[in-house]
Amino acid sequence: MLRYVLSRFLSLTLSLIAASLVIFLVIEVIPGDPAAFMLGLNATPETVAALRAELGLDGGLVERYLAWVGGMVTGDFGTSYTYRVPVSELILDRLWVSLPLAIYALTLSTLLAFPIGLIAAATRGTVTDYGIMGGTQLGIAVPNFWFAMLLVLIFAVNLRWFSAGGFPGWEEPGAAIKALTLPAIALALPQASILARVMRSAVLDTLAQDYIRTARAKGLSRRQAVLRHALKNALIPVLTIIGLQFSFLLAGAIIIENVFFLPGLGRLIFQGITQRDLIVVESVTMLLVFAVILVTFLVDIAYAAVDPRLRRR
Amino acid sequence: MIEIDRLSLAIHDTPILRDVSLQIQEGEIFGLVGESGSGKSMTALALMQLLPHGAEAEGSARLDGTDLLTKTEAEMCALRGNDLGMIFQEPMTALNPVQTIGDQVSETLMIHGAGTKPEAQAIARDRLNRVGLSHIGMESYPHELSGGQRQRVCIAAAIALHPRLLIADEPTTALDVTTQAQILDLLKGLVAEENMSLLLITHDLAVVADMADRIAVMQTGEIVEQGASQTVLREQRHPYTQALFEASSHQPDREDHAEKEPLLQVQNVIRTYPGRREGLFQRGDPVRAVDGVSFELHSGESLGLVGESGCGKSTLTRAILGLDPIQGGEIKAFGQPVGPDMPNALRSGIQVVFQDPYGSFNPRWRVEHLVAEPFHLMPTPPMGDERRDRVAEALKAVQLSPDDMQKFPHEFSGGQRQRIAIARALITHPDIIVLDEAVSALDVSVRARILDLLADLQTRMKLSYLFISHDLTVVHAITDRVLVMQAGKIVETGDTETVFTAPQHPYTQTLLAAAPKLEVA
Numbered sequence: 085m086l087r088y089v090l091s092r093f094l095s096l097t098l099s100l101i102a103a104s105l106v107i108f109l110v111i112e113v114i115p116g117d118p119a120a121f122m123l124g125l126n127a128t129p130e131t132v133a134a135l136r137a138e139l140g141l142d143g144g145l146v147e148r149y150l151a152w153v154g155g156m157v158t159g160d161f162g163t164s165y166t167y168r169v170p171v172s173e174l175i176l177d178r179l180w181v182s183l184p185l186a187i188y189a190l191t192l193s194t195l196l197a198f199p200i201g202l203i204a205a206a207t208r209g210t211v212t213d214y215g216i217m218g219g220t221q222l223g224i225a226v227p228n229f230w231f232a233m234l235l236v237l238i239f240a241v242n243l244r245w246f247s248a249g250g251f252p253g254w255e256e257p258g259a260a261i262k263a264l265t266l267p268a269i270a271l272a273l274p275q276a277s278i279l280a281r282v283m284r285s286a287v288l289d290t291l292a293q294d295y296i297r298t299a300r301a302k303g304l305s306r307r308q309a310v311l312r313h314a315l316k317n318a319l320i321p322v323l324t325i326i327g328l329q330f331s332f333l334l335a336g337a338i339i340i341e342n343v344f345f346l347p348g349l350g351r352l353i354f355q356g357i358t359q360r361d362l363i364v365v366e367s368v369t370m371l372l373v374f375a376v377i378l379v380t381f382l383v384d385i386a387y388a389a390v391d392p393r394l395r396r397r
Numbered sequence: 398m399i400e401i402d403r404l405s406l407a408i409h410d411t412p413i414l415r416d417v418s419l420q421i422q423e424g425e426i427f428g429l430v431g432e433s434g435s436g437k438s439m440t441a442l443a444l445m446q447l448l449p450h451g452a453e454a455e456g457s458a459r460l461d462g463t464d465l466l467t468k469t470e471a472e473m474c475a476l477r478g479n480d481l482g483m484i485f486q487e488p489m490t491a492l493n494p495v496q497t498i499g500d501q502v503s504e505t506l507m508i509h510g511a512g513t514k515p516e517a518q519a520i521a522r523d524r525l526n527r528v529g530l531s532h533i534g535m536e537s538y539p540h541e542l543s544g545g546q547r548q549r550v551c552i553a554a555a556i557a558l559h560p561r562l563l564i565a566d567e568p569t570t571a572l573d574v575t576t577q578a579q580i581l582d583l584l585k586g587l588v589a590e591e592n593m594s595l596l597l598i599t600h601d602l603a604v605v606a607d608m609a610d611r612i613a614v615m616q617t618g619e620i621v622e623q624g625a626s627q628t629v630l631r632e633q634r635h636p637y638t639q640a641l642f643e644a645s646s647h648q649p650d651r652e653d654h655a656e657k658e659p660l661l662q663v664q665n666v667i668r669t670y671p672g673r674r675e676g677l678f679q680r681g682d683p684v685r686a687v688d689g690v691s692f693e694l695h696s697g698e699s700l701g702l703v704g705e706s707g708c709g710k711s712t713l714t715r716a717i718l719g720l721d722p723i724q725g726g727e728i729k730a731f732g733q734p735v736g737p738d739m740p741n742a743l744r745s746g747i748q749v750v751f752q753d754p755y756g757s758f759n760p761r762w763r764v765e766h767l768v769a770e771p772f773h774l775m776p777t778p779p780m781g782d783e784r785r786d787r788v789a790e791a792l793k794a795v796q797l798s799p800d801d802m803q804k805f806p807h808e809f810s811g812g813q814r815q816r817i818a819i820a821r822a823l824i825t826h827p828d829i830i831v832l833d834e835a836v837s838a839l840d841v842s843v844r845a846r847i848l849d850l851l852a853d854l855q856t857r858m859k860l861s862y863l864f865i866s867h868d869l870t871v872v873h874a875i876t877d878r879v880l881v882m883q884a885g886k887i888v889e890t891g892d893t894e895t896v897f898t899a900p901q902h903p904y905t906q907t908l909l910a911a912a913p914k915l916e917v918a
Contacts, residue, residue: 294490300447302505302554303478305470312504313493391495392538
């Protein structure tokens with residue numbers, strides 16, 4: 085088991101190095117000079133050069149890459165070109181919105197998807213199953229921003245249970261969670277639909293396995309066979325999807341953040357791109373890549389916890 | 398004790414069983430024999446009330462006078478595992494891969510409330526010891542065990558509560574001869590010791606012949622003959638019983654066509670695998686799967702390669718087909734070296750038929766496409782009508798109709814699929830065909846017909862066969878010469894007749910002793 089964790093950790097480190105190289109080089113080859121962009125059309129070459137030096141844009145490629153990576157390791161992400169504040173501060177602020185939102189949405193989606201998927205599998209071929217399958221199909225097809233607007237119309241405009249947008253900060257945790265509720269539901273719905281379908285087919289796959297028949301021959305009821313034998317085996321594909329969904333939710337909430345006026349990471353990266361604030365784009369991208377790789381690592385460890393066949397590797 | 402009376406069964410209105418009647422006495426071994434699709438397993442599943450969706454049963458199946466067919470699901474759950482135990486054909490997949498064997502055996506006890514968890518674990522340990530797994534820890538997972546060991550775990554779970562009846566559905570079909578003999582012995586011992594009855598389901602008369610007290614022969618959902626084993630075997634009143642009897646030890650008509658010219662030369666071949674990882678950058682010693690094997694296959698000859706699973710037969714086969722590199726020695730076909738980078742033209746001279754008639758076809762391809770696939774090995778593959786004619790010719794050679802070309806694999810039975818696999822092997826007019834357990838997954842009766850076909854094709858097309866199998870009866874029937882392989886080495890070689898009548902090596906003697914024989918007292 086320890087060997088497996090170590091080898092996964094080694095692969096995590098290598099992936100991070102490779103990703104940082106790719107991100108750095110891609111940002112390098114993108115045309116457009118942030119210094120020139122910031123100073124406008126009338127700037128003299130001298131002022132542009134001075135600003136470039138101040139922003140740390142001069143110097144060799146290798147030198148700048150090492151400075152960037154070295155900075156990130158020590159928590160120094162550089163200074164935003166446009167906001168003129170440390171990027172780490174910007175990210176931290178936004179992370180306090182995006183991370184809870186992603187966790188909130190994922191928790192909702194998992195809590196919805198597990199029972200729904202199980203019920204659909206258990207009632208396969210009946211009206212219930214068809215109903216659930218139709219519903220999840222709709223959940224995947226409907227864009228989440230449309231659904232978000234619908235939620236705002238019903239719960240904010242008509243019923244006035246929630247506010248239509250904005251984020252009050254974490255000083256009042258109750259209000260903060262309340263502000264994240266509608267966005268989390270909007271994000272969770274399509275994810276839950278996907279996850280429920282994966283759950284259903286994974287459970288059905290395992291139900292067709294010989295060991296379920298063995299379990300039934302031992303005297304387990306259908307329900308016991310599903311809960312004791314099918315569920316744990318079905319978890320492997322489901323874990324994969326949950327891992328992917330978390331990474332997506334962390335950065336992919338940009339449209340929902342816009343609908344609800346939430347200061348999240350998605351909006352930060354969008355603003356960074358439009359304003360050529362490359363250091364912000366670079367750092368947020370790297371952070372997201374780190375999150376994805378970390379989640380993959382955790383999913384890999386979870387696999388081994390579920391499946392003893394992986395522990396020996 | 399068990400009394401099945403005029404049991405009929407239909408699944409979605411397709412009749413499966415018709416008026417099946419049989420009785421199993423206390424402490425008796427009852428053999429239920431027939432080919433696949435004859436309804437043997439359905440009869441067993443009807444007893445267990447584990448029938449597939451849409452099945453409707455009529456008649457009655459009584460356990461000590463109470464009809465199982467009228468019991469509720471909850472009542473059946475209380476009976477299953479308690480009074481009725483069942484084990485199945487595929488030990489490799491019959492256990493939950495993510496649960497320890499100790500938990501899986503003790504589950505039977507826990508489900509039926511036979512004690513607390515520590516008590517159940519203690520009984521489970523005891524039952525595992527009884528089935529010969531005293532050296533295996535309770536915390537082992539199924540993937541750490543061999544097929545035979547897994548089947549023992551299944552048996553331990555099934556007999557944990559001392560059931561009145563154990564149903565064994567083809568329990569040894571997926572196992573080697575030696576393992577099969579051990580499992581059958583174990584079952585026999587359990588019946589005697591525990592005063593349990595055994596319903597043994599098999600397609601092979603030879604398996605039940607010296608075990609069962611009584612035998613019922615089943616054909617297309619009906620029992621055509623039943624009685625005391627020796628009487629049934631001696632009298633063989635029904636033609637189907639005769640056919641099964643003949644099929645079990647079927648000897649196709651064939652003559653020795655072997656010529657002196659060697660087509661395939663295998664010299665001192667060594668195939669190693671990297672050892673197990675022992676650290677991040679370390680590995681254990683490499684494993685020698687094939688260790689200095691040499692032999693020749695002559696033109697028109699049929700050469701058998703026998704051994705248990707894990708002896709290196711399949712590894713050797715892959716090397717001969719040029720799929721894997723070898724780490725020592727030399728393989729030559731038609732005088733040219735064989736290896737992963739051998740020319741396609743050479744590959745088209747050696748074709749192969751594998752064991753699994755279900756897994757070895759792309760299910761989305763039509764038969765024409767499947768059979769014509771090896772054409773890409775030829776420098777100028779036939780096109781259009783010529784290609785179709787060649788496929789038709791190959792299908793006719795294996796006694797299928799050219800009209801079958803437009804069908805998909807799922808439309809064929811196991812035996813027919815194996816014919817398609819043979820047609821695919823024949824399409825490039827090869828000189829050598831490697832048959833890797835090619836009839837092992839088939840019923841005795843289907844197997845007998847495929848063996849006839851192979852013998853006939855060999856005579857007509859002057860083919861050389863390398864026939865790899867763990868089944869001695871089959872090798873005896875179809876080969877001129879035989880190699881016996883154990884732990885990567887050839888331990889005995891000689892004329893098939895000589896080796897089978899006077900085996901020299903102790904391993905060969907063990908193998909022959911383990912093979913089930915169909916003898917009538």
